[in-house]
Amino acid sequence: MPSSRGVRLAVTAVAVALASSACGLGSDGSSTDTGAASGGGKVGGTITLETLQLKPTFTDYMNGVVKAYEKSHPGTTVKWVDIPFEGAQEKLTADAAAGALPDVVNLNPQFAQALESKGLFVDMDQAAADVKSGYVPGAWEAFAVPGRTGSFGLPWYLTSEVTMYNKKLFQKAGLDPEKPPTTFDELLADGRKLSDAGHGDFYGIHPALENRFITDLAKQGVPLLDASGKKWTFNTPEAAAYLQKLVDAYKGGVFPKDSLTQNHSKETEAYQAGRIGLFPSGPNFLAVVKQNAADIAADTGVGPQITGPDGAVNMSVMGLMVPKSSKNRATALDFAKYLSNAQNQLAFSKIVTILPSTLSSLKDPYFTAAGDGSPEAKARRISAEQIARAKNLVPVQYDARVTAAVIGKVQLALQGRLAPQKALDEAVDAANRITGAAG
Template sequence: MPSKRGVRLAALAVSVATLATACGLGSADTGKDTSAQGEVKGQITFQTLQLKPTFTKYIEGVIADFEKKHPETDVKWVDIPFEGAQEKITADASAGSLADVVNLNPQFAQALEDKGLFLDMDKAAADVKDAYVPGAWDAFTVAGKSGSFGIPWYLTSEVTMYNKDLFKKAGLDPDKPPATFDELLDQGAVLSEKGKGDFYGIHPALENRFITDLAKQGVPIIDEDGETWTFNTPEAVAYLEKLVKAYQGGTYPKDSLTQDHSKETEAYQGGRIGLFPSGPNFLAIIKENAPKIAEATGVGPQITGDQGVTNMSVMGNLIPKTSKNQATALAFTKFLSNAENQLAFSKIVTVLPSTKDSLKDPYFTGEGDGSVEARARRISAEQIAKAENLVPVQYDQRMTAAVIGQVELALKGDLSAKEALDKAVEAANKITKK
């Protein structure tokens, strides 16, 4: 049985991505931006989201190495559970008592960034900026504001997992998975037709995928000022019409319309769907929960549009201006996310480093042991160079509920695709104005 590290990080990626940014901070004390000048000494607190106990040995090892390099420092690691994390971080921000280094994703960080709570890393960490994948660094920017407010840590980049046995049963080439949206829908339709109710092509997983898929196809999701949602374009309408046709034509399981990513994972593990676009970290979950499905699983590139743009998910570390030891906090953040430490982390769990030099390592460029995991790792690493965090940081749980609710009505035939997207944009803009 495989290590549970991959399972833990897969859960982390999904759980963190669902943290909402709908928090009202009022006039939080933002402190002063000192550009993290000063001596590297004294105590700091580093806060993560549910990394213990799976990654305790690794994190404690990095801390020990940092303290050895800087003998006058003391790094206190605080790990908090997912449950209640949003409330705690929001309360700490309002009270001006955030940890010195806070581990967050861009979507959750945005509400705090917008209030000016964090150091601008374009200034404070300008000396290391070029070491990181540009798309990962830019993930912590805020529309309408200059600067970037976090240092990227680890990344994930979706691949397309597929069941080779079901491909063979459907008469599809098991060595040619889909690479574009049209191919995904076409192959999904063939699988469902041949499955005759025993298995289907794909699961919609709308809340996890719809907006990202529009962005991959060049649909402008929000205006440059980050204030007005714009994803009801003719191109978006045309794509939603394809999804309507797929759903009503039986490509998706009928009971899947309102189901989330966890149900999609269960369906793939159960052999009930043939295609599963998701993070390669889910290969560990499939291997642990469904060994026979894992043996039949192949992997292909991320589904993209005509321009080949790929998406990435980003986790990073941010330093509040309220930190009383910004110099040490910045030094530790740089150390934790340097090429050497990120490469070591990536070798114990299925994630990608955000540093360019790490991605050049043979571990990511070579064929490895020839396993599906090694292939997924290489494909993901190749995609990162042109990948972006395509989902606007303003797209939170409130937006998701409003948008996907209208999309579901379109798939059921209650609204036209254009009506659904017009209503979705209208609802999203009302939320933004609030």
């Protein structure tokens, strides 16, 4: 659900081939007339919903939700537009400048932050106060903007990383195939044993730095920003010590030599090719591995998310925003609540390996029972247990520009061209210049 860094939720739409159905969609959480719950004004007329890369895999599901809403709200029309994940942030920025944002837009916190910071979205703390208590607290808080009051998105669907691992490779390395690592030190130690046993045929871990590095610092208690939420501060001695461990791991052959500049998609390819033994990622990627490498999927075990000493758990979040520019805000808010209500989220979760952001949905036996004992069922139960205490640990300001600057310095450290502390000092300086906090 890792993360854009762990955060790859919308990519599920093209990565997982699942049949979808709109059966059993309910109307919880939706109003049928005027009232504060819908932001004032009468529900009716036409709105446009824009989502991220849900077609064609989830066309049936989304059309079913839209038709059910229109049926229960006579005189209402929802026009559904779906756009590719790639280029979405740029498109929405251009639409905002042109005053052409849709009435309801599907975004993650990192994509949304540039528009949130300009005050373009409705404050859900006010407009959706009647439903706030029904959502996972950490997911609701993900759409807050440092320095501003309120939260600007309704949480929709989530993922919480689990640790997938190759049991056959564990056995070759003399590791217990029923005992995956749970901490960073255990992850690196098991990774070293795997690489030693692989002799170049397979390795322990793929670093997937752009997806994982900053999240892993946060999970280990490193303060990424100062109290004002404006200045980057992750160049601590503790962060440098962790980066030194990564440097040692790279020198010791724990990571594939060609992996330093590779992203999460290459990590996925490496795992399903049997080239790495450990694969911390969103549970939705179990289906990807099963589809592309059935033999690896058959050998895959699942454990909880890798955490630091405090047990902090990260989540990736997708949400629904309502622009203040909407000419039909009452209907837009009402439909956003409907699309993200407990009943509809539970139905969505049953056709794709994601988690609902609604607390009551997470209590359903689908998430709490052992199921069929498959890795997918185990991952579903583990990630659902984690999500109640999870947070979106990556600040919304950590956008693509900051990521590129930071990871560039981290790569230099792993290559031995910068000392870890120096690399992080330079990374912090670069990040502060990008976000305007230098000086």
